[in-house]
Amino acid sequence: MPNKKKVTLQTIADHLGLTVHTVSKALRGLPGMSEQTRREVIGAAGRLGYRTKEQERGMAVERIPIYSSKPRxxxxxxxxxxxxxxxxxxxxxxxxxxxxxxxxxxxxxxxxxxxxxxxxxxxxxxxxxxxxxxxxxxxxxxxxxxxxxxxxxxxxxxxxxxxxxxxxxxxxWDVSSAVYQSVQYLLANGHRRILYIGDIRLHRGFRMRWQAFQEAMASAGMSAEEDRHLTRAGSKDLYTRLLSDLLIREKPTAILSGLEHDLAWVYYGCSLLGRRIPDDYSLIGLEHAPNAHLPDLTRPELxxxxxxxxxxxxxxxxxxxxxxxxxxxxxxxxxxxxxxxxxxxxx
Missing domain, CATH: 3.40.50.2300 (Response regulator)
Known part of the structure; x- marks a missing residue:
């Protein structure tokens, strides 16, 4: 790896096989390239220890020490x-x-x-x-x-x-904003009957997702009572029964899966009723990363x-x-x- 004090835009460009101009635009947030290329440039700059003058000035303003006299x-x-x-x-x-x-x-x-x-x-x-x-x-x-x-x-x-x-x-990472983004996207596509799925008791972040869902629905003039959504964990049999009951009773047009490990159960519960996603139910999942089985899942990026x-x-x-x-x-x-x-x- 190059000496970090000698890393330049040319170093990064040579490392990635790009032009210095492209590297410079990527680090300054300017258009003119794919987001994949931009991520590769930013990632390489971080690995090689390159910082722009603007980044170093920003760190100085925040009083973050750029150099240390000893490793910590x-x-x-x-x-x-x-x-x-x-x-x-x-x-x-x-x-x-x-x-x-x-x-x-x-x-x-x-x-x-x-x-x-x-x-x-x-x-x-x-x-x-x-x-x-x-x-x-x-x-x-x-x-x-x-x-x-x-x-x-x-x-x-x-x-x-x-x-x-x-x-x-x-x-x-802001799960409250992620839930708001999800609800707003569903509303923009005409969905008013949205079913929330996800435990709301185990961790603070889980509760915040549910609270954000209630607030987002309220801001659109709709309520979100807990007994009309699937907000507790349980065994496989209990979970699928509750989900099937809610899908039949509430007749949602869309599902917001607040926890990534619930996604497989959502698909399973829908299949038991002979329903399909997205033909019968639109779906957004709060996944921590792209899902290998559902690479084009609609989701907020965390x-x-x-x-x-x-x-x-x-x-x-x-x-x-x-x-x-x-x-x-x-x-x-x-x-x-x-x-x-x-x-x-x-x-």
């Missing part, structure tokens, strides 16, 4: 239950950004929730958490373990929605890796500004207008 060590804490896609993408974002500055990131699994305070303290001591330069706390860590982690006297970035009055900086990058910036900012107020940052993504939504009248 950070811990990335994931749930005891194991990794899912969002943890992997967040880790990639945080790790890539910290590596630009010569810092190290270590992934740790949180201790079991059932453990005592003494067992938690022993775990924290074993992995030297109090001697790290900071902690990144990921989604789906149990509430009790998260509370214990938040009490540790080291800088922390919560890559999740913060609990009420939590004294911590947070960075997260900037998960970008949240990791931004979280790393916020950690470096916090180290340089320990006495400034806590900040909560939400990143809004775009919207993919796929093939699973049909306009009313075109079915």
């Amino acid at each position: 060590r950070f811990a990335f804490v994931v749930p005891h239950s194991g990794l899912v896609f969002i943890h992997q993408k967040l880790y990639e974002g945080v790790q890539a950004r910290l590596a630009e500055f010569g810092h190290k990131l270590e992934m740790l699994f949180a201790p079991p929730d059932a453990g005592s305070d003494a067992e938690f303290d022993e775990w924290a001591e074993t992995y030297g958490l109090l001697y790290t330069d900071g902690l990144f706390l990921t989604p789906m860590i149990s509430a009790r373990t998260e509370e214990r982690l938040l009490r540790l006297s080291v800088p922390k970035i919560l890559l999740n929605y913060p609990p009420p009055a939590a004294q911590v900086d947070s960075v997260i 900037p998960i890796k970008e949240a990791g990058v931004r979280g790393a910036d916020r950690m470096l900012w916090r180290l340089s500004n320990p006495n400034l107020p806590y900040e909560h940052i939400r990143l809004q993504g775009g919207f993919h207008k796929g093939a699973t939504v049909l306009a009313i009248g075109k079915k």
Whole structure:
């Protein structure tokens, strides 16, 4: 890899087989190329450690140290239950950004929730958490373990929605905006009977999706009572029965699947009734990434890796500004207008 201080636009252009002009336009957000090319340029610039003068000026304004006199060590804490896609993408974002500055990131699994305070303290001591330069706390860590982690006297970035009055900086992709985008797109295509599917109790982000759905519907002059939607988890048999009952009773024209792991059950439940997507029901899914089985699913784009990058910036900012107020940052993504939504009248 080239010396980061010597990386130029020509370096990136040679690396990708593009012209310097194309690379420059991509990094400045100018038109004239595909979004795929733009993403490749931005990704290569990040890997090679290239920053535009505007980026360096922006980091200086935010008081983010570009150079460090020593490498720092950070811990990335994931749930005891194991990794899912969002943890992997967040880790990639945080790790890539910290590596630009010569810092190290270590992934740790949180201790079991059932453990005592003494067992938690022993775990924290074993992995030297109090001697790290900071902690990144990921989604789906149990509430009790998260509370214990938040009490540790080291800088922390919560890559999740913060609990009420939590004294911590947070960075997260904005699921509320994603739900609003979804409802607005369905409304623009003539759908008024929209069925929401997704557990609303297990995690804070899940509840926020449901609340955003209620607010988006209310803003369009419609209500969203919980008993008219599928908002709880259950066994396969219970889930499919509830879904079938709602499809028959409520007669929706569109379905908004708020959780990615429900998508397969939506298709299964529809098939039991002999119904098809999008011919009988239009569908939007809040997927964390493009679905290999449904590559053209209509969906809001959730900037998960970008949240990791931004979280790393916020950690470096916090180290340089320990006495400034806590900040909560939400990143809004775009919207993919796929093939699973049909306009009313075109079915």
